[in-house]
Amino acid sequence: MTIKLKKHKYNVISIQEKKLKEFLTYLGEILSEIPALEINTMVVEEITGDNFIPWEVYRDIYPISRKYLAEKGIHKSLGDRYLALRSQLELEYALLLTDPSSEFYELSAVRENYPILKNPNINIDEIETKLPSPMKSGISSEIIEVQMLLHNSRFLSSLRKLGELKKALDYRNQTLQKNPEKNPGITDIIFAQTVIQLNGNIINRYAQEIFDHPQKDLLLKTHQTSVETGQKQWLKFLRFIVDVFQRLIN
Amino acid sequence: MQLELWLEITNQNNTSEEIIFNSVRFYLDENILQEIHQAKAKKNNIKLTSSYREELRTFAIVEQAGLTFYSYYQEKAILKSIIFPDGKIIYQICKNCLENPELTQKIITAHHWLIDQLLANVTLEKNKIMLSWLTWVLSLLLIIVIGLLNFDKLIPITPVKIITSLGMIFLFYWGIKMLLQKIPIYWKRRLFLGIFSPNTKLRKIAWYILENIKI
Numbered sequence: 001m002t003i004k005l006k007k008h009k010y011n012v013i014s015i016q017e018k019k020l021k022e023f024l025t026y027l028g029e030i031l032s033e034i035p036a037l038e039i040n041t042m043v044v045e046e047i048t049g050d051n052f053i054p055w056e057v058y059r060d061i062y063p064i065s066r067k068y069l070a071e072k073g074i075h076k077s078l079g080d081r082y083l084a085l086r087s088q089l090e091l092e093y094a095l096l097l098t099d100p101s102s103e104f105y106e107l108s109a110v111r112e113n114y115p116i117l118k119n120p121n122i123n124i125d126e127i128e129t130k131l132p133s134p135m136k137s138g139i140s141s142e143i144i145e146v147q148m149l150l151h152n153s154r155f156l157s158s159l160r161k162l163g164e165l166k167k168a169l170d171y172r173n174q175t176l177q178k179n180p181e182k183n184p185g186i187t188d189i190i191f192a193q194t195v196i197q198l199n200g201n202i203i204n205r206y207a208q209e210i211f212d213h214p215q216k217d218l219l220l221k222t223h224q225t226s227v228e229t230g231q232k233q234w235l236k237f238l239r240f241i242v243d244v245f246q247r248l249i250n
Numbered sequence: 251m252q253l254e255l256w257l258e259i260t261n262q263n264n265t266s267e268e269i270i271f272n273s274v275r276f277y278l279d280e281n282i283l284q285e286i287h288q289a290k291a292k293k294n295n296i297k298l299t300s301s302y303r304e305e306l307r308t309f310a311i312v313e314q315a316g317l318t319f320y321s322y323y324q325e326k327a328i329l330k331s332i333i334f335p336d337g338k339i340i341y342q343i344c345k346n347c348l349e350n351p352e353l354t355q356k357i358i359t360a361h362h363w364l365i366d367q368l369l370a371n372v373t374l375e376k377n378k379i380m381l382s383w384l385t386w387v388l389s390l391l392l393i394i395v396i397g398l399l400n401f402d403k404l405i406p407i408t409p410v411k412i413i414t415s416l417g418m419i420f421l422f423y424w425g426i427k428m429l430l431q432k433i434p435i436y437w438k439r440r441l442f443l444g445i446f447s448p449n450t451k452l453r454k455i456a457w458y459i460l461e462n463i464k465i
Contacts, residue, residue: 040341046327049327051318160334161338215351221355225362229366240310
């Protein structure tokens, strides 16, 4: 019994070491690529307070196709947005497979094999997916691949963003299903986005609907506050992580 | 401010099959908002207890897919922020709360101020003095033990013996400092990985070492 326990503990530590290593690589990428800050503000119908469960999000985005959307009765006006989420997921995976520094890198991975890399707006129904399927039952190699993918920090980060956007789209779909005549306005879309590049360029994007909104001033002020505080908060967060890892590695 | 009453760091355990990412939640009401705005105006900072700091640091390191903060008012989630390590930030605001702009503004200000305060609390302070003190105490203890074991040879005390003892203290200081700085690379990693483990005692030791002793 003691031996079993020890073995289990060893496994936990080795998994965590691996996770730590992956995160360090990811952190290295972030720092070397000189990130641009991107602050997105949304008005949403409801904030559910659910914790992020990567498996569920992956399982919900993976099957999206025109046929699937029709079967689910998704409102036609939202079809393209759902498909864009699925394409983005495919693109993230293709980037992992073709990146030599990634653990998912395949020697045989030639950029030609990934049409999504050449045209990110490609119709997702026309290409063959490279993503492992989460739909298989039992323990298959594909399920293990999904599990591995869901331990990759870079992929997780993208998946989470897609998950948030999908949740908002689902709400928008519900609203439209209940009352197709009603215009949901700015609800459940990113109504304001600010990108701050490190060379000093600042790009602001606003949804058209914001300018007719009765609470326009409050919303724009909210976004402005988010931009100002967001920069500081992100820096503090990053500084802390870098500090911890510096102390461990020195 | 009695943080413990309205600040929650969710702690859903991860199983090997399912990863779950946790979040920090602020449960606000009129009184707490008032307190926060007063603290902000007076530039008072929140000083978290060591156990909260420890939880927060673990949260900041483990949540590699972004830090999530929620603000609740009357049991309803009003605001949500997700801060991703790669510089993307998503803010969500609940549609219904726009009907009361004044209150919404107060909640937004409190939400951002609290996140600022929490992130200021996770920072590790560099403290080299602690290592120095620890090394001095250890060297002195070592000399005392050696002195007690060889008590008969110490008497009578001569200037040569005093100088030798002082020299030995410095030598021990140098040696112990080297040991503390160089050896524990492996040990530090083990302790650090203990952060993820449910063994809170080990986790506490790890954070204590990382926070107080610059090794």
